[in-house]
Every structure is written in C-alpha cells, then in structure tokens.
Amino acid sequence: MAKLSRRKILHLTAGIAALPALPRIARAQTYPTRSVLLLVGYAPGGPTDICARLISQSLSQRLGQQFVVENRSGAGSNIATEAAVQAAPDGYTLLLVTSSNAINATLYRNLNFDFMRDIAPIAGIMQAPSVLEVNPSLPIKSVPEFIAYAKTNPGKVNMGTAGNGSPPHMFGELFKAMAGVDLAVVGYRGGGPALVDLLSGQVQVMFEGITSSIGYIRAGKLRALAVTSAKRSTALPDIPTIGEFVPGYAAAGWFGLGAPKGTPQPIIDMLSKAIGEALADPEMKARFADLGAEAMPMTPAEFGNLVADDTQKWAKVIRSADIKLD
Numbered sequence: 001m002a003k004l005s006r007r008k009i010l011h012l013t014a015g016i017a018a019l020p021a022l023p024r025i026a027r028a029q030t031y032p033t034r035s036v037l038l039l040v041g042y043a044p045g046g047p048t049d050i051c052a053r054l055i056s057q058s059l060s061q062r063l064g065q066q067f068v069v070e071n072r073s074g075a076g077s078n079i080a081t082e083a084a085v086q087a088a089p090d091g092y093t094l095l096l097v098t099s100s101n102a103i104n105a106t107l108y109r110n111l112n113f114d115f116m117r118d119i120a121p122i123a124g125i126m127q128a129p130s131v132l133e134v135n136p137s138l139p140i141k142s143v144p145e146f147i148a149y150a151k152t153n154p155g156k157v158n159m160g161t162a163g164n165g166s167p168p169h170m171f172g173e174l175f176k177a178m179a180g181v182d183l184a185v186v187g188y189r190g191g192g193p194a195l196v197d198l199l200s201g202q203v204q205v206m207f208e209g210i211t212s213s214i215g216y217i218r219a220g221k222l223r224a225l226a227v228t229s230a231k232r233s234t235a236l237p238d239i240p241t242i243g244e245f246v247p248g249y250a251a252a253g254w255f256g257l258g259a260p261k262g263t264p265q266p267i268i269d270m271l272s273k274a275i276g277e278a279l280a281d282p283e284m285k286a287r288f289a290d291l292g293a294e295a296m297p298m299t300p301a302e303f304g305n306l307v308a309d310d311t312q313k314w315a316k317v318i319r320s321a322d323i324k325l326d
C-alpha cells in the first residue's frame with residue numbers, strides 16, 4: 001500500500017474534521033424552509049409589538065416564509081427571553097430584543113439565563129427617544145427651569161414611571177443623578193396608567209417614550225421640555241436634548257433582533273442582511289417616523305456592542321440608586 005504524503009494526510013484530516021459542520025452549513029443555505037417564530041416580551045399594541053410586526057412583515061416578504069409574532073408578556077420581558085434562550089439554535093425562534101434586556105441583566109438577581117452569553121445579536125432595528133415631559137399646569141418651560149424648580153422643592157415633584165426598573169424609571173434615575181435633583185418616584189403597572197395620571201396632574205413629570213407621548217405633545221396636553229437621546233428627534237426637531245443642559249446625558253429605547261446562542265452564523269448573517277435592506281426602504285423609514293422613531297441599522301457586532309455598553313451603563317445606575325424589585 002502506497003504511503004500517503006504529509007500534505008494529503010493533513011488535507012484528509014481537515015476534511016474529516018469539517019464533516020460535522022456540513023449539515024449546519026447546508027441548513028443555513030436553504031433557510032428558511034418553514035415559518036419562523038419571533039418572540040415579543042410585551043403585549044400587543046405597544047411600540048415593541050409594532051416594531052416586531054413591521055420587521056416580521058418585511059422579513060416574510062424578503063425571505064419567502066412567514067415570520068410569525070408571538071407575544072409572551074410578563075416579568076419585564078424575561079418570560080419571552082427565557083423561551084428564546086431555551087429554543088433550538090436553528091434560526092426558527094428569534095427574539096425581539098429591547099433596552100429592557102440590558103436593564104434586566106442587573107435588575108433581576110435570579111434569572112435562569114445570562115442574556116449576553118445566551119442570546120446572539122443579529123441586528124439593530126430602530127431607536128426611539130423618550131421625552132422629559134410635564135403637565136402644562138407646572139410653571140416650567142425648560143430643562144434649567146425644571147432643575148431649579150425641583151431643587152427648590154426636593155422630593156415634592158412626582159415622577160411617574162411604567163414600573164420599578166422600567167426604561168422610564170431608569171431614564172429618570174439617570175437624570176436625577178446627573179442633574180442633582182430629588183424627584184419622588186411613583187411606579188405604575190405600565191406606561192399607560194402613568195401617562196393618564198400625568199395628563200390629569202396626579203404626577204407632574206415623566207420620561208415617557210416619544211411613541212406614546214407625541215400625540216399629546218402636539219395637542220398641547222403635555223409640555224415637552226427635552227428628548228432623552230444624544231441628538232434631537234426628527235419627530236420633534238424644535239425640542240432640545242437633555243444633554244444640551246446636562247452634559248453627557250443620553251438615553252433611548254432601542255429594538256433589535258437576537259437568536260439563541262449557537263444559531264449558525266450564515267443564518268445570522270442572512271437575517272442581518274435582510275434587516276439592513278428593510279431599514280433602507282423609504283416606506284419602512286416613513287413607518288418608523290410615524291412612531292417618532294428612527295431606523296437603527298447595525299451589524300451583529302455593532303448591535304452586540306450596544307447591548308453590552310447599555311448593560312454596563314444601567315448596572316451602574318441600578319446599583320447607585322439601590323433599585324430593587326418589589
């Protein structure tokens with residue numbers, strides 16, 4: 001029997017080692033062959049749900065299979081996240097990732113998963129700032145006036161939130177720390193009830209999402225003092241950012257797509273490419289603009305960095321403010 005050359009042996013060894021990966025690559029090349037489940041951690045009708053339905057409709061059209069949204073609300077989106085973590089890493093179960101996932105990593109002490117470890121980032125989708133807004137009965141028309149008023153009335157200005165540890169709460173806590181003011185936190189079971197009480201004057205201020213507030217602002221029922229994002233919002237171009245008065249302040253709600261860890265990279269890349277194409281569509285941009293949001297195209301690596309940076313950012317705020325769940 002003739003001896004094999006060293007080069008041929010190495011070549012054969014490499015080929016054998018690659019065999020287990022072949023089925024995964026083949027699956028990725030034919031993906032998707034059936035419907036794909038997109039888990040959403042909030043109830044139907046809110047910004048998260050709307051974002052999921054917009055992107056799922058576009059992915060269905062581009063990839064030729066139905067992307068089906070399933071709402072699994074509860075525990076600040078942790079129920080849906082855990083279901084995604086436990087799903088098979090085959091690309092047929094995806095998660096609508098939000099800024100709450102970055103907050104929850106520290107807020108909840110006994111999670112059955114590690115978000116950064118167990119969910120693979122796919123792409124960014126959209127970003128929507130919140131608005132520092134007050135009831136018009138409050139004699140305040142600017143951020144400096146609000147800071148001065150709050151310092152003159154420590155602990156007497158009621159700040160409504162969508163619940164302990166919710167993004168509106170966190171955005172407010174960041175403002176309190178950076179502006180040096182003492183606001184009384186009033187938690188509600190969701191942003192809707194808090195907004196109702198802001199409109200009636202039961203609470204005086206909120207850091208609520210622009211999507212929920214913009215109609216009331218335009219109607220004069222709420223007064224917008226500033227947006228929370230690093231740059232001005234195209235939906236409210238005349239409203240300044242908080243950072244223009246409190247240097248370094250920046251916070252915004254964001255949405256993206258993730259998959260269970262171990263999902264084949266070709267599938268992740270395919271989904272990321274399809275989302276990027278969807279976000280470049282003028283019609284999609286217009287739909288986001290109607291929500292007061294902007295497209296947030298990001299590669300898997302860029303989106304992963306955003307999640308990591310926000311996780312560290314909110315961990316510091318949670319620990320500093322000693323925020324604990326009831």
